[in-house]
Amino acid sequence: MNVTQDLSIIELILHASLVVKLVMLLLTLVSLTSWYWIFRKAFAIRDARSKTDKFERDFWSGGDLNALYQSAVNDRHHSGAQERIFEAGYREYSKLRGQKVLDSTAVVDGARRAMRATYQREIDDLEAHLAFLASVGSVSPYVGLFGTVWGIMHAFRGLANMSTATLSAVAPGIAEALVATAIGLFAAIPAVIAYNRFAHDVDRLAVRFESFMEEFSNILQRQMR
């Protein structure tokens, strides 16, 4: 091994053994995918939050429920999660209300069930792919570590053929191997941060939806009388 070697990052990657190269490639792909989902989730959650804000403003400004429902139905492509929950609940409520056999508790319960189903679907949609980020965050350091261990084994095996064991004979090999850990950490750190943050954001949205459902049920109950 040439001692006076140029240790730029390209050289390090090119000189690595096949397994280490594969590990690096895998980690790079994982990192790309995780960043893709980080951006998509960030956009989706920001969008959901702003739409929820807007709908809550509209709802509590004391408008007519029927008008709100109509606008939600007509503009379904631009409605937010909370608006869809409201739509499902109000639709169920207006359907059940026409039937004279049911008492008010049953009507409100039916509306609440409809809202809960929509709510669960919405939360599921918001949480989709967060598990991927979580597993990237927890696994990719290990994958990188595997590549590093493999590369170091390689470097030390090369050392066995040398008569004099010097540090400069192994150092390039170890540096090559450590690049794998670096890539693994680069994939993992943003994924963990993004996962924690998105999980927190989704939880807060879920709390808002749930409290809205409770409040809306109360309003429906009052309307029944």
Added chain:
Amino acid sequence: MSKDSPLRPPANKAGKRISFALAIAVHLVLAGFLFYGVRWQTKSTDAVEVELVRAVPAPAPAAPIAVPPAPTPEPAPTPVPVPEPKPLPPPPKPDIAIKEKEKPKPPPKPEPVPAPARVDPFQEQLKREAEQLTQRKQVDSAAQELAQMKASQAAASRNKAMADYLGRIRGKIRGNIVVPPEVKGNPEAVFDVTQLPSGEIVTVRLKRSSGHTALDAAIERAILKSNPLPKPEPADLFSRSLELRFKPLVD
């Protein structure tokens, strides 16, 4: 959509492309950072050698020459610019070096002084060129001198190191020689020694006998006894085969 179908969140396709582009951008930024920011080169630091030489005397005459700004340092094929004659004071003391040379023949020197109005531009240029030439020559010779001095110094230091190296080898071996008592006179034996880079002796071969078999054997034993030979100080002085001369009675 039928009346009873559940409300599903719409497939959000808006962020797909931009997310992908952003993800790629993040990686490109990181790759660029790694490429330009991480460059561990095991570059051997250049040895800086400083030599003090006496100053080159050439630059002294340069100052007066620089006063009339020449249009181009090289003799341009175009005619000399016209505005020169007026502002140019009749070159009073053009050059010390040249003046000294020209002393024996006075005619060229007084010539420019009495005719300040019309200085012959051609003559002027010729003179300037001559000055430049001598100056350049001086500088060149100084540089050459310097290079020669450097080379000779390097060679001398190398020779000294080599002599030192051989002396150390010889000294180590000499300490091990047990001269047989019956040897007389001033015999010299020459041995060829082959060694490994670590100083280990591979072969010892008698090249020229001293005339005494016992003495030859004693010297050979001594060489083998001083087995790891000392290593040279600058490692590149090492050579696999050495020719060693011994005059054990003289030393």
